[in-house]
Amino acid sequence: MDRGRGPVQISSLMQSLDSLPSVIASDSRITSNLPDITVDSEQLTSLKLYSVTERKSFLLLDEHEFLRVSSSEFANRLGCSDASAKVKVVSIVGNSGDGKSFTLNEVFFGGENVFQTSNEQTSCTIGVWAAFDPCTNVIALDTEGLLGTTATCEIQRTRLLLKVLAVSDVVIYRTKAERLHADMFKFLGSASQAFTRHFRAALGNVNSSPAVIIFHETHDTLPLKATHSETVEDVLRSYFSGSKAKTDAFSSLRYIGTQTKRPPTNFSELKEVLRAELNNTSVRSARQTDIVYQALKVLNDKFSGEVTDPPPMYFPDEYFTCASKCLSCGRRCEASMGHQKDEQPHSCQQRCCYQAQFKNVVYTCNTCYANGHQVVVTPSEPSWFGQHAWSGYTMNCPYCGEIYRSRQYWYGNKDPNESEDVVRLEYSHVWPGTNAQITNSQNTAQKVLDGVTFLSEAVASVGAQPTRYLTSCVADLIAPKYWRPNHEILVCHYCKKDFAAKETKHHCRACGEGFCDECSSYSRPVPEQGWPEPVRVCKPCFENKKEVRILPASVDEIGVRPRRVGEAVVNTISSVASVLQYPKEFIKDSARPSYWVSDQDAKACAICNETFGPQLSRHHCRDCGKGVCHTCSPKQRPVPYRGWEAPVRVCNACIKED
Numbered sequence: 237m238d239r240g241r242g243p244v245q246i247s248s249l250m251q252s253l254d255s256l257p258s259v260i261a262s263d264s265r266i267t268s269n270l271p272d273i274t275v276d277s278e279q280l281t282s283l284k285l286y287s288v289t290e291r292k293s294f295l296l297l298d299e300h301e302f303l304r305v306s307s308s309e310f311a312n313r314l315g316c317s318d319a320s321a322k323v324k325v326v327s328i329v330g331n332s333g334d335g336k337s338f339t340l341n342e343v344f345f346g347g348e349n350v351f352q353t354s355n356e357q358t359s360c361t362i363g364v365w366a367a368f369d370p371c372t373n374v375i376a377l378d379t380e381g382l383l384g385t386t387a388t389c390e391i392q393r394t395r396l397l398l399k400v401l402a403v404s405d406v407v408i409y410r411t412k413a414e415r416l417h418a419d420m421f422k423f424l425g426s427a428s429q430a431f432t433r434h435f436r437a438a439l440g441n442v443n444s445s446p447a448v449i450i451f452h453e454t455h456d457t458l459p460l461k462a463t464h465s466e467t468v469e470d471v472l473r474s475y476f477s478g479s480k481a482k483t484d485a486f487s488s489l490r491y492i493g494t495q496t497k498r499p500p501t502n503f504s505e506l507k508e509v510l511r512a513e514l515n516n517t518s519v520r521s522a523r524q525t526d527i528v529y530q531a532l533k534v535l536n537d538k539f540s541g542e543v544t545d546p547p548p549m550y551f552p553d554e555y556f557t558c559a560s561k562c563l564s565c566g567r568r569c570e571a572s573m574g575h576q577k578d579e580q581p582h583s584c585q586q587r588c589c590y591q592a593q594f595k596n597v598v599y600t601c602n603t604c605y606a607n608g609h610q611v612v613v614t615p616s617e618p619s620w621f622g623q624h625a626w627s628g629y630t631m632n633c634p635y636c637g638e639i640y641r642s643r644q645y646w647y648g649n650k651d652p653n654e655s656e657d658v659v660r661l662e663y664s665h666v667w668p669g670t671n672a673q674i675t676n677s678q679n680t681a682q683k684v685l686d687g688v689t690f691l692s693e694a695v696a697s698v699g700a701q702p703t704r705y706l707t708s709c710v711a712d713l714i715a716p717k718y719w720r721p722n723h724e725i726l727v728c729h730y731c732k733k734d735f736a737a738k739e740t741k742h743h744c745r746a747c748g749e750g751f752c753d754e755c756s757s758y759s760r761p762v763p764e765q766g767w768p769e770p771v772r773v774c775k776p777c778f779e780n781k782k783e784v785r786i787l788p789a790s791v792d793e794i795g796v797r798p799r800r801v802g803e804a805v806v807n808t809i810s811s812v813a814s815v816l817q818y819p820k821e822f823i824k825d826s827a828r829p830s831y832w833v834s835d836q837d838a839k840a841c842a843i844c845n846e847t848f849g850p851q852l853s854r855h856h857c858r859d860c861g862k863g864v865c866h867t868c869s870p871k872q873r874p875v876p877y878r879g880w881e882a883p884v885r886v887c888n889a890c891i892k893e894d
Contacts, residue, residue: 291315293351293367293378296532301396301540303533310529314368314375322522323368324514325375327400330410331419332381335501337361339410339451340376342503343510344369351378364400372514375528377404382423391543394426399535401427401446402435403528405520406513408506409450414457418479424448425481432485438538439531446520447488447513451506459493468493487519558582562665564591569667582667594666599652599659601633611635613659615642615652631659669877718748718765725750730774746777831861831878838863843889857887 294313295304305313316323326344328336337351344350350367365378379397401407407427411420431445450472452459462468472491476483483489490513492505558569560582569575569582576582590596604611613631631640631652640658652659715721725741727734729749735741742756743749745767751774758778759770833842838854840847842862848854854863858875864887871891872883 291345291348291350291367293365293376295363296366296377297364297396297400297536299363299380299393299396301392301399301536303536307526307529307533311525314366314525315370316368316525320524321373323373323375323525323528324405324520324522325377325403325528326406326408326510326514327377327379327404328408328410329379329397329401329423330381331413334381334410334412335453336381336410337378339408339503339506340367340378342501343507344372344374344376351376364396372511373522374514375525382419389543394423395539395543397423398427398430399435399532399539402431402439402535403531404446406510407446407448408510409448410453411450412453412455414454416452416460416475420450421476421479421481424483424486425476425479428481428483428485434539435535436485438534440534445485445487447490447516448483448486449490449492449506449509449513452491452493453501454493454495455497457495459495460491461493488513560667562588562667564594564596564663564666565589567665582665584665588663588665590663591666596664596666598662598664599631600662601636601639602658602660603636603639604633605660609635613639715743716748716765719743720748720750722750728752728755730755730776742772744774744777745771746773749774829861829878832856833862835863841865841868843868843887855885857890858884859886859890862887 298304328340330336335353337353340351341348341353345367351365352361361378361380363380367376367378368374369376377400379400380393382393382397409420409424411417413420460468460471463471466474468491469489472489473483490509492509494502494505496502556573558571558573558575560569561567562569562584565586565588567584567586567588569584571580571583588596599613599615601609601611601613611633613633615631616629629642630638633639640652720743722741725735728751729744730751731754733752735752740753741750742753744751744756745765746762756772756774758773758775760773760778761768761770762773762777833856835854838848838856841852841864842857842860843864844867846852846865848863848865852865855866855869856862857864857869858878858880869885869887871886871888873886873891874881874883875886
């Protein structure tokens with residue numbers, strides 16, 4: 237064998253060996269000088285096998301994505317004698333058992349078993365194997381099959397194949413499916429996406445996209461055919477589009493279909509298309525073997541590590557369970573589909589998380605829980621005592637009675653979650669269209685602000701100062717029966733002096749008449765009217781110190797009790813009224829529901845686009861939460877799903893939708 241001429245095709249060598257006996261027999265010069273030797277067929281076969289060094293593939297990447305050869309070993313293992321020679325890379329992918337190894341052997345190696353093949357059920361190709369064809373200067377890469385039953389993690393196997401595709405000049409997708417399956421479109425679409433988003437930046441200079449050839453072999457079904465208006469590639473691209481898979485990362489997309497009624501498979505068209513793609517240097521030029529290795533190493537070092545497959549689910553719960561998701565934690569309802577028609581609530585055994593905009597806190601009575609019962613207690617809605625002073629909210633257990641009050645003695649108590657002996661906290665799931673109570677709670681602060689706004693407007697419409705007006709109203713509401721109403725008191729009962737506009741009217745606790753401050757500046761107990769402690773009295777009643785013994789039963793306790801409590805109210809009216817004088821914008825941000833558009837973003841009316849300013853006030857639609865002007869939101873209606881049970885402001889757009 238002449239080693240200076242480079243590698244010799246094994247098939248050609250075998251043909252020469254087959255004709256060797258006839259050549260020897262026909263040349264008398266040879267036979268006359270040779271001894272009598274008989275060579276049988278078995279010896280000739282042995283001569284064929286051991287006359288030439290067999291070419292074999294080697295493991296380049298194992299199933300764990302580890303490179304099994306170094307940079308210096310790569311060219312030697314390929315059998316590429318000239319390290320500076322330019323090569324191209326052709327890889328083959330496809331489902332397990334579709335004949336990938338056999339295809340490479342037929343196309344590049346004349347049918348030699350360079351890549352191992354097997355007729356067993358188990359896969360014979362694990363990882364990525366490489367071999368070199370010196371006739372075409374091609375590095376052929378044989379890959380592990382998709383959808384195989386090996387122990388390799390499916391996600392890790394796919395990532396390994398995608399990296400191999402990224403360093404390839406031509407990719408052959410081999411399939412023997414009678415019809416093209418969705419797994420092919422999904423895999424190639426993922427390869428295109430991975431190359432565009434991740435591999436192109438990592439490869440740097442070597443960022444040209446590969447060409448893809450789909451080699452489709454059928455037995456009973458006709459392959460794809462071109463139509464009078466579309467090529468077969470156009471038909472294929474419409475299939476990709478229908479599967480929502482993109483192929484924009486590939487330089488070209490070719491389809492080769494062949495129907496094999498009887499073996500062997502016809503590879504002639506595949507060889508012709510491969511030859512044309514390998515000779516095309518407009519997209520990717522041939523590279524040195526070291527550059528190919530380094531490109532693969534860069535991708536393998538950057539994109540590696542253990543990954544785990546999710547457990548296989550042949551019938552996932554999502555197929556049969558309710559599609560509703562918790563608005564707070566995002567977990568799905570675990571009840572079966574249609575459970576609401578059976579009047580069954582949403583359910584989820586996993587714990588929820590707290591979201592401030594939903595206020596999804598559930599309180600349970602701690603005393604009942606200690607006794608083995610789980611009793612949910614609900615905070616009552618904050619109320620305006622006498623429509624003027626906020627009295628806070630309470631929690632009432634049906635068995636223990638009132639267990640918590642947010643305001644007591646006109647100052648706040650600790651929050652319920654800070655009182656360890658009162659309630660236990662749990663977080664409830666917030667399902668779409670339900671949990672109206674939780675939805676209502678997110679609007680509580682805005683309702684309070686609306687009440688403040690109403691009071692501010694009401695007070696502004698009255699000529700008197702806010703403090704005097706509110707004090708007078710509260711005094712009349714909680715006054716004992718024997719007191720003269722404020723609106724009837726025009727002059728001081730003792731000195732007959734007219735009351736000035738800003739002068740305060742006082743009531744004597746003994747006689748109940750109205751006096752000025754000077755004439756009612758005395759104090760003494762008035763037990764006959766239910767005031768055992770020193771209280772304000774007028775001058776005549778103070779001077780009349782005759783003790784009056786009255787039976788306790790005759791004292792109007794019920795009539796006096798509201799006034800006793802009201803004394804604290806009257807003393808705090810000044811501070812309450814002063815709060816009303818602060819700009820409402822100071823507390824708007826904290827009171828605004830989560831779905832409202834902020835004032836900063838709502839610079840113009842969402843309907844008429846007029847800019848808000850001193851001449852155009854900004855309002856919020858209680859339905860959509862957008863900022864609107866008064867002209868575009870003149871009507872009111874309840875919005876129960878937002879937590880507004882009473883009629884509230886709604887914009888014209890939401891009214892039209894109704």
